[in-house]
Amino acid sequence: MEKFGLIGRLIAVPGKRDELAALLLDAAAAAESFDGCELYAVHVADDDPDGVWVTEVWRDAAAHQASLQLESTKAMIARGRALIAGFGESRKLRTLGGKGLS
Amino acid sequence: MEKFGLIGRLIAVPGKRDELAALLLDAAAAAESFDGCELYAVHVADDDPDGVWVTEVWRDAAAHQASLQLESTKAMIARGRALIAGFGESRKLRTLGGKGLS
Numbered sequence: 001m002e003k004f005g006l007i008g009r010l011i012a013v014p015g016k017r018d019e020l021a022a023l024l025l026d027a028a029a030a031a032e033s034f035d036g037c038e039l040y041a042v043h044v045a046d047d048d049p050d051g052v053w054v055t056e057v058w059r060d061a062a063a064h065q066a067s068l069q070l071e072s073t074k075a076m077i078a079r080g081r082a083l084i085a086g087f088g089e090s091r092k093l094r095t096l097g098g099k100g101l102s
Numbered sequence: 103m104e105k106f107g108l109i110g111r112l113i114a115v116p117g118k119r120d121e122l123a124a125l126l127l128d129a130a131a132a133a134e135s136f137d138g139c140e141l142y143a144v145h146v147a148d149d150d151p152d153g154v155w156v157t158e159v160w161r162d163a164a165a166h167q168a169s170l171q172l173e174s175t176k177a178m179i180a181r182g183r184a185l186i187a188g189f190g191e192s193r194k195l196r197t198l199g200g201k202g203l204s
Contacts, residue, residue, distance in 0.1 A: 005145045007109060007157065021198055028200035039141070039202035041159060043107045043195035053195055055109065055157045057143060057202070089191075093145035093155055096123055098130035100141035100159070100202065 003038065003101065004064055005093030006056040011086040014050060020083040021052045027076045034070075036063025038101055051088060057095050105140065105203065106166055107195030108158040113188040116152060122185040123154045129178045136172075138165025140203055153190060159197050 012020040024042045031040040036059035043053040058064040067073055095101070114122040126144045133142040138161035145155040160166040169175055197203070 005143070005155075005157070007155070025199055031201045037201060039143070039200070041107070041141070041197055041200035041203055043197045045193060045195050047194075053107075053109070053193070054200075055107070091147060091155070092149075093147050096144045096146060097127055098141070098143035098156075099133045099139060101143055 002097075003095040004058040004061045005095035006054070006058075006064070007089065007091040007093065008054045008056075009048075009088035009090070010052045010054070010080075010084055011088050012050045012052060013083055013085045016083045017044060017050055017052060020080065023076065023080055023083060024052055024054060027073075030072050030076065031067070034063075034067045036060065037067065050085065057101055104199075105197040106160040106163045107197035108156070108160075108166070109191065109193040109195065110156045110158075111150075111190035111192070112154045112156070112182075112186055113190050114152045114154060115185055115187045118185045119146060119152055119154060122182065125178065125182055125185060126154055126156060129175075132174050132178065133169070136165075136169045138162065139169065152187065159203060 028040040031037045039057035041055045123146055130142040133139045141159035143157045
């Protein structure tokens with residue numbers, strides 16, 4: 001059963017990467033209760049001092065879209081504004097399957 | 103506990119994307135028995151007719167490296183040669199955590 005995947009890179013305000021990563025880990029914790037969210041993984045890279053990467057898999061695009069309407073998500077986005085300088089790579093994917101997915 | 107993440111895009115020989123994606127799903131099935139492999143997800147994108155994306159999370163880089171020495175992996179890579187025209191984005195990541203990871 002095909003799912004909805006996302007790869008995104010957020011660009012932190014210089015010096016705020018780790019704070020932004022911590023916020024996204026809070027978002028991942030909140031996503032524990034989101035219907036249809038299977039993966040919300042937060043990454044950094046040693047060769048990318050301002051980048052925070054998120055790889056996601058959702059049951060479908062609608063489940064992802066619904067999560068964006070939640071008050072908790074809106075509050076998270078508001079908290080992030082002061083930490084985010086911009087958005088880098090952003091890729092919508094059709095997730096075909098694999099290990100680690102239901 | 104920080105883990106080892108990978109994002110990679112393989113470029114299929116024109117017309118062979120779906121065959122390459124199927125091969126990578128076979129690789130994901132083989133990864134079910136790989137020690138330290140937590141996520142091996144295979145994706146395509148509607149706006150990327152020749153691309154196959156793989157997002158991975160491993161316990162650590164050593165577990166990933168060990169998997170590359172396995173005969174099953176070498177056989178998979180050999181099968182893939184005729185289907186792969188090149189390699190696109192490739193990103194090594196420090197996976198900090200998130201939903202869907204152990």
